[in-house]
Amino acid sequence: MPDTTTPTSPVVDELEPIYGERAHRRYGLAAINQLMHAVQSGALARAADLPPTLVVAALLHDIGHMVHTLGEHPAAAGIDDRHEDMGARWLARHFGPAVTEPVRLHVAAKRYLCATEPGYFASLSFDSVESLELQGGPMTDTETADFERQRYWRDAVALRRIDEQAKDPNGPLPPFAEFRKDIEQALALSPSR
Ligand SMILES: [Fe+2]
Numbered sequence: 001m002p003d004t005t006t007p008t009s010p011v012v013d014e015l016e017p018i019y020g021e022r023a024h025r026r027y028g029l030a031a032i033n034q035l036m037h038a039v040q041s042g043a044l045a046r047a048a049d050l051p052p053t054l055v056v057a058a059l060l061h062d063i064g065h066m067v068h069t070l071g072e073h074p075a076a077a078g079i080d081d082r083h084e085d086m087g088a089r090w091l092a093r094h095f096g097p098a099v100t101e102p103v104r105l106h107v108a109a110k111r112y113l114c115a116t117e118p119g120y121f122a123s124l125s126f127d128s129v130e131s132l133e134l135q136g137g138p139m140t141d142t143e144t145a146d147f148e149r150q151r152y153w154r155d156a157v158a159l160r161r162i163d164e165q166a167k168d169p170n171g172p173l174p175p176f177a178e179f180r181k182d183i184e185q186a187l188a189l190s191p192s193r
Pocket residue numbers: 037061062163
């Protein structure tokens with residue numbers, strides 16, 4: 001059970017209504033909604049023993065989808081919502097780069113994996129393939145070299161693998177409030193600059 005007695009920071013008060021009220025839209029074409037995708041991503045990051053900053057990055061990596069007004073499935077209309085930039089900017093009001101950078105780079109990480117890992121493209125879900133083209137397709141050699149110069153590129157790749165996996169309606173689905181402690185820890189480890 002989540003500990004609802006511990007006082008929480010303003011960011012938790014801001015996040016819980018977003019995920020409580022705006023995260024019931026379907027996640028792309030998957031059989032889950034945004035809230036399920038978010039908590040499953042956080043749960044998989046925890047299960048992989050990743051640090052709280054990356055658990056929180058996984059939990060909140062698609063917040064950009066929740067704070068834009070482009071409708072449910074903009075990729076189908078040929079629109080790249082740039083949710084990774086929007087999400088990273090939103091999160092930067094509270095968190096530092098250990099949280100915001102993997103979020104900002106998680107779409108680039110998909111393009112990177114498609115370019116560098118044989119078989120990765122074939123493993124993508126339909127909606128990931130659909131959005132890939134709008135996002136620029138697999139990276140070129142120059143782009144992969146640039147990507148590997150980003151300080152948080154490995155974290156972004158770890159987050160992207162979780163992102164692709166966290167679409168299972170039968171997978172773990174903890175309540176959002178169970179991540180309060182991770183959020184508090186991430187705020188302490190990587191505060192906004
Ligand atoms: Fe995602």
